[in-house]
Amino acid sequence: MxxxxxxxGPVTIKDDVLLAGVKNNVGFTSKEFVDAFSSSLKGLRYITKAKSYQPFIIPGGGTSAMESVTSLLRKGDNVLVVSNGVFGDRWEYILKRYPVNVDVLRPKPGYYVKPDEVKEMTEKKEYKVVTLTHVETSTGVREPVKEVISKVRDNVDLTVVDGVSGMGAEEVNCEDWGIDVYLSASQKALGSTPGAGLLVLSDKAVNSISEDSVAGYYLNLKNWLPVMRSMEEGKASYFATPPVHTILQLSRALAEVEKExxxxxxxxxxxxxxxxxxxxxxxxxxxxxxxxxxxxxxxxxxxxxxxxxxxxxxxxxxxxxxxxxxxxxxxxxxxxxxxxxxxxxxxxxxxxxxxxxxxxxxxxxxxxxxxxxxxxxxxxxx
Ligand code: PMP
The missing domain is CATH 3.90.1150.10 (Aspartate Aminotransferase, domain 1)
Structure with missing residues (x-):
């Protein structure tokens, strides 16, 4: 049957999207691949309403996209994690591997942290970053991201939203809402195959990617940024091998999203x-x-x-x-x-x-x- x-995630995938990855002899410098990469980057801006943002497609998925946010952090920075469940907690597990300070706000299971609670925390301490989970996949709880950010925007440097179960399914407007980083993965509401971590970064977030961030090598966005810029202009570029066939499928999925x-x-x-x-x-x-x-x-x-x-x-x-x-x-x-x-x-x-x-x-x-x-x-x- x-x-x-x-x-x-992965979810039911359209045949057209799956078959877009069934390609032989596609090199990572080929025009076919560079075009798919370039259109995917543009597609990410479109679906997150982030016209002026810098999109990234990196290998991995939601977790690699989350960990790459360490590229915006320096030793000793304070991060406030708003966690409504298992995937919110993942921020704490990731960030504790790095020399930064992490505070976590949690609600009762099945509930969400209220915007005023986040505001209160950001008034007591200076945070470089606050992380929110748009849809907490372990509970199905949605955080009112727009409202939280409107209350903390002036208190924190950067707002980071895990939109792994949000991108493509929930309303989001990065520019109007003041989101600095919105991230996701290819296998969720975009309806494509697993293998790619996706992010869009505001100018402020891009400018925070520093030489002396706490990030390691592979997930350091400093290493990926020139590749994104070059690929979008139609010029092949390499830092580490991208998931070529996954990106061919992603590009097809994003084209279908735009059509809809x-x-x-x-x-x-x-x-x-x-x-x-x-x-x-x-x-x-x-x-x-x-x-x-x-x-x-x-x-x-x-x-x-x-x-x-x-x-x-x-x-x-x-x-x-x-x-x-x-x-x-x-x-x-x-x-x-x-x-x-x-x-x-x-x-x-x-x-x-x-x-x-x-x-x-x-x-x-x-x-x-x-x-x-x-x-x-x-x-x-x-
Ligand atoms: N954040 C959320 C909200 C998720 O639902 C998931 C995956 N279920 C992740 C992060 C991690 O993503 P991945 O499994 O693609 O690494």
């Missing part, structure tokens, strides 16, 4: 995620994200009452839908990823499979109730 990946229009894409994610949540809630389950204003367009954690999450995932897979496991220790749950090329029909299939599986596993389900809520939600959005 063909399956759909309602996962947190970024605002339409965000709206589609809103509709599909809303439909899935309507189904989950009307089956009587609560989401891991506790506050409706923090529900994300890309991930929903579903708390289970009786059923074992592992069993739910196994049985759903045999019915043709693959979900992601829970990774936050505070909850008994699994995650539904709804990002990339998801459609309203995927919401219908997802809830249909879940109704049958959860009933079989002893949860109190009346078949059709979840589906009805999905249908009504979709109908109301037409």
């Amino acid at each position: 063909d399956k759909i990946l309602m996962h947190v 229009g970024i605002d339409n894409r965000v709206r589609r994610h809103q509709v599909v995620s809303g439909a899935i949540r309507a189904g989950v809630e009307s089956m009587g389950f609560s989401t891991v994200a506790k506050l409706p204003e923090s529900y994300s367009n890309s991930v929903t954690g579903v708390e289970l009452k009786k059923a074992d999450p592992k069993k739910v995932m196994e049985m759903s897979l045999s019915e043709g839908v693959e979900f992601a496991p829970g990774v936050h220790p505070a909850f008994k749950y699994f995650r539904i990823g709804h990002m990339g090329w998801v459609t309203p029909n995927d919401a219908v299939v997802t809830i249909s499979v879940l109704e049958r599986v959860l009933k079989e596993l002893g949860e109190d389900i009346r078949l059709g109730e979840g589906l009805r809520a999905v249908q009504e939600f979709l109908d109301s959005k037409q």
